[in-house]
Amino acid sequence: MKTIDQISFNGKRALIRVDFNVPLDENYNITDDNRMTAALPTIKKILKDGGAVILMSHLGRPKDGPTEKYSLKHVVPHLSDLLGQQVEFANDCIGEEAVTKAKELEKGEVLLLENLRFYKEEEKGDVGFAEKLSKLGDIYVNDAFGTAHRAHASTAIIAQFFPEAKFFGYLMAAELNNAEKILNGAAKPFTAIMGGSKVSDKILLIEKLLEKVDNLIIGGGMAYTFAKANGGNIGTSLVELDKIDLALSLVQKAKDKGVNLLLPLDNVIADAFSNDANTDVAKTGEIKDDWMGLDIGPETAALFSKVVEESKTILWNGPMGVFEMEKFLVGTKAIAEAVAKATDNGAFSLIGGGDSAAAVAKFDMVDDVSYVSTGGGALLEYMEGKELPGVKAINE
Ligand SMILES: Nc1ncnc2c1ncn2[C@@H]1O[C@H](COP(=O)(O)OP(=O)(O)OP(=O)(O)O)[C@@H](O)[C@H]1O
Numbered sequence: 035m036k037t038i039d040q041i042s043f044n045g046k047r048a049l050i051r052v053d054f055n056v057p058l059d060e061n062y063n064i065t066d067d068n069r070m071t072a073a074l075p076t077i078k079k080i081l082k083d084g085g086a087v088i089l090m091s092h093l094g095r096p097k098d099g100p101t102e103k104y105s106l107k108h109v110v111p112h113l114s115d116l117l118g119q120q121v122e123f124a125n126d127c128i129g130e131e132a133v134t135k136a137k138e139l140e141k142g143e144v145l146l147l148e149n150l151r152f153y154k155e156e157e158k159g160d161v162g163f164a165e166k167l168s169k170l171g172d173i174y175v176n177d178a179f180g181t182a183h184r185a186h187a188s189t190a191i192i193a194q195f196f197p198e199a200k201f202f203g204y205l206m207a208a209e210l211n212n213a214e215k216i217l218n219g220a221a222k223p224f225t226a227i228m229g230g231s232k233v234s235d236k237i238l239l240i241e242k243l244l245e246k247v248d249n250l251i252i253g254g255g256m257a258y259t260f261a262k263a264n265g266g267n268i269g270t271s272l273v274e275l276d277k278i279d280l281a282l283s284l285v286q287k288a289k290d291k292g293v294n295l296l297l298p299l300d301n302v303i304a305d306a307f308s309n310d311a312n313t314d315v316a317k318t319g320e321i322k323d324d325w326m327g328l329d330i331g332p333e334t335a336a337l338f339s340k341v342v343e344e345s346k347t348i349l350w351n352g353p354m355g356v357f358e359m360e361k362f363l364v365g366t367k368a369i370a371e372a373v374a375k376a377t378d379n380g381a382f383s384l385i386g387g388g389d390s391a392a393a394v395a396k397f398d399m400v401d402d403v404s405y406v407s408t409g410g411g412a413l414l415e416y417m418e419g420k421e422l423p424g425v426k427a428i429n430e
Pocket residue numbers: 229230231232235254255256272327328329351352353354355356357358386387388389390391409410411
């Protein structure tokens with residue numbers, strides 16, 4: 035793997051694509067900085083070598099050019115704190131200001147460019163735009179694992195302008211190495227825990243995992259499509275009616291492959307999608323009309339936890355319930371505790387990005403699992419066996 039360990043950045047300007055697409059609250063405070071802290075080792079190595087750093091990223095999905103809400107200037111104070119030095123900011127990612135500021139950077143200094151997606155050329159993978167960006171640095175480093183599944187100007191197209199000077203950052207290398215431990219050579223028993231809102235987002239991954247795992251646990255909103263497929267009453271729970279046949283075929287496939295497929299036995303149900311709702315516990319398939327399942331029930335949590343605790347490799351993607359609300363986080367927390375226990379007993383545990391990572395962070399358990407990925411969609415696509423454009427661009 036071509037990583038930044040292979041060169042010295044002394045006297046060079048490194049143009050680093052990072053994924054600082056972090057959640058911000060209404061006052062522009064960063065509510066989860068995992069993606070920023072994860073990029074620090076790469077930045078620090080380059081500065082220590084005697085290089086200068088130019089960071090580029092997207093934030094959100096702006097549709098109409100420059101928008102206050104999506105400005106990366108909001109992350110400058112926190113990034114400066116994390117690095118222990120003032121980070122410069124360019125109000126545009128290309129153009130005169132960016133060029134001048136990049137050129138004037140001294141050894142050990144850091145410049146952050148404004149949101150790349152203020153130009154529609156970024157998502158289009160425009161070659162001319164990529165070329166303009168490429169002029170800002172001597173060496174291109176891709177450390178944006180979270181965006182590696184996008185063939186955008188800054189994540190993939192730009193690499194052609196650095197045929198001899200393109201490298202993976204440490205975060206990218208760590209993400210790929212950890213994903214590899216799951217994909218190839220997972221110690222058994224191997225358990226995958228799938229949750230979250232929709233089956234449709236995870237079909238390909240589930241199919242791929244059926245080839246590899248011993249146990250497949252399905253919880254969260256997606257479990258109700260399976261419950262419905264089995265003919266039960268699910269009340270007003272989340273369901274994808276057009277995926278019922280698919281759910282049945284996945285159950286059959288699991289049987290054919292000898293995979294132990296575990297679905298919820300009971301559920302915490304509520305009479306409204308609210309933390310103030312009345313709650314009860316119902317067996318799967320026996321949810322009252324007008325009530326909805328918002329978490330796995332206690333019997334299920336105990337069953338899932340037992341299987342997880344006995345595992346040697348664990349992949350977890352998607353919460354077991356609506357963990358954002360206090361009343362419905364118990365199931366997700368029980369699973370997090372089981373994963374932590376297994377990890378303590380020597381298992382390798384990888385937490386997929388997005389909401390499962392947010393849940394583990396909320397429970398303050400990030401250090402109790404083996405690895406929390408910064409990738410949401412990127413990790414899913416990598417696990418599905420797809421070649422990520424951001425990875426391919428450095429490798430070829
Ligand atoms: N029973 C349920 N009913 C409704 N929503 C649910 C239920 N269980 C979980 N959810 C919601 O599903 C959401 C997470 O689903 P998603 O598919 O996005 O998960 P993820 O894969 O972890 O996240 P990401 O896609 O960001 O990587 C959470 O906001 C959670 O509240």
